[in-house]
Amino acid sequence: MKNYRNDFPILTTKTMLSSCSQSAMSSQVLHAFKEYENSLLVSGMDWNEWMRVTNLAKEKFATLINCDPSEIAILGSVSDCISSVLNALPLSGREVVTTSMDFPCIGQSILAQQKKKSFELKFIPNQDYIIPIESYEKYVTDNTALTCIPHVSFYNGFKQDLRAVSEIVHRKGSLLFVDAYQSAGAVSIDVKKDNIDILVAGMQKYLLGVPGIAFMYIRKDLAESLEPSTIGWFGQKDIFGFHYDLLEYADSAQRFNTGTPPVINAYIANAALEYILNVGVEAIEAHLTELSEFTFQEAIKRNLQLYSPTSASDRGSATAIYCKDANRMEQLLRNENLILSARKDCIRLAPHFYNTKGDIIKALDAIVKHLPETLA
Numbered sequence: 539m540k541n542y543r544n545d546f547p548i549l550t551t552k553t554m555l556s557s558c559s560q561s562a563m564s565s566q567v568l569h570a571f572k573e574y575e576n577s578l579l580v581s582g583m584d585w586n587e588w589m590r591v592t593n594l595a596k597e598k599f600a601t602l603i604n605c606d607p608s609e610i611a612i613l614g615s616v617s618d619c620i621s622s623v624l625n626a627l628p629l630s631g632r633e634v635v636t637t638s639m640d641f642p643c644i645g646q647s648i649l650a651q652q653k654k655k656s657f658e659l660k661f662i663p664n665q666d667y668i669i670p671i672e673s674y675e676k677y678v679t680d681n682t683a684l685t686c687i688p689h690v691s692f693y694n695g696f697k698q699d700l701r702a703v704s705e706i707v708h709r710k711g712s713l714l715f716v717d718a719y720q721s722a723g724a725v726s727i728d729v730k731k732d733n734i735d736i737l738v739a740g741m742q743k744y745l746l747g748v749p750g751i752a753f754m755y756i757r758k759d760l761a762e763s764l765e766p767s768t769i770g771w772f773g774q775k776d777i778f779g780f781h782y783d784l785l786e787y788a789d790s791a792q793r794f795n796t797g798t799p800p801v802i803n804a805y806i807a808n809a810a811l812e813y814i815l816n817v818g819v820e821a822i823e824a825h826l827t828e829l830s831e832f833t834f835q836e837a838i839k840r841n842l843q844l845y846s847p848t849s850a851s852d853r854g855s856a857t858a859i860y861c862k863d864a865n866r867m868e869q870l871l872r873n874e875n876l877i878l879s880a881r882k883d884c885i886r887l888a889p890h891f892y893n894t895k896g897d898i899i900k901a902l903d904a905i906v907k908h909l910p911e912t913l914a
């Protein structure tokens with residue numbers, strides 16, 4: 539892997555291992571903040587340019603996951619995406635299946651829908667923090683309308699085989715919704731090859747951007763069979779026709795757009811996606827697979843308790859280490875310029891392509907040193 543560290547000013551002072559939460563920011567991406575500022579300073583109002591850059595970001599995300607840009611809607615967060623999909627789907631009398639490894643916003647959104655529509659909700663339990671593929675055979679039935687899964691779990695980096703899950707849920711007649719927020723930018727994604735119906739991701743984690751923007755892929759024929767009720771003028775066929783008394787859905791996934799897109803976030807997303815595509819996700823994935831295995835083995839050598847899967851093929855790039863008071867550990871590490879992210883009872887080491895084995899050793903040694911202080 540080529541050395542990209544000079545592009546990331548923060549790496550001169552901090553060891554960033556927090557890509558499961560916020561990655562380091564490159565100079566190129568930081569420049570995009572300025573470009574938006576300049577458009578306000580110089581042009582005052584430049585709708586055409588703002589829309590052009592927003593569309594460029596959408597096109598790049600489409601390239602990243604291999605779909606047509608028209609199959610991508612832009613929303614504000616993954617939470618917005620799942621709510622919008624659930625609002626649009628006819629679920630009454632059916633089942634929705636999700637997992638205990640999903641980010642909470644997925645289960646919470648489904649529970650909120652249950653207040654309005656009558657359907658059965660099943661949570662697939664984890665077994666030692668993984669979901670065995672056989673669970674999908676057991677929990678998804680021929681009455682399941684929608685199955686929601688994370689590609690990679692936020693909690694411990696458990697990675698699922700999308701093609702294998704997709705084959706099972708489609709055989710049973712269910713749609714597949716994939717939350718790829720923890721994999722986009724770190725793991726190759728091909729929605730066509732893996733036959734995914736809906737896939738969502740924000741920009742803050744491995745995609746090198748900021749929160750406040752999320753991309754939602756919806757297969758064209760599926761999108762056009764749905765009439766979303768969470769809508770806005772950017773989801774209409776004739777956006778600038780200003781028809782106050784006409785509801786005319788745009789084609790493909792565009793009908794899931796809501797109001798004015800988050801333009802500054804789209805500027806940042808455009809620069810960040812350009813950077814990721816230039817580095818290349820396959821090269822990133824290869825580097826992270828090596829770092830993940832290295833982290834796993836070095837953590838075992840130090841007798842640290844791991845919550846990440848034991849099998850390398852089930853692992854994404856983040857490694858979760860048990861730590862009773864993980865938030866305190868995060869703070870103690872921060873005091874030493876080590877930026878890691880805690881979730882519940884785990885501290886997560888989440889490297890990116892700019893990280894080295896030296897970064898991992900530094901973090902693991904500091905975790906070992908501080909562990910006694912976090913046991914109380």
Ligand SMILES: Cc1ncc(COP(=O)(O)O)c(C=O)c1O
Binds near residue numbers: 688
């Ligand atoms: C896998 C996953 N999905 C969803 C979210 C939440 O996304 P948002 O804040 O955009 O709703 C997170 C945030 O950590 C996440 O890791």
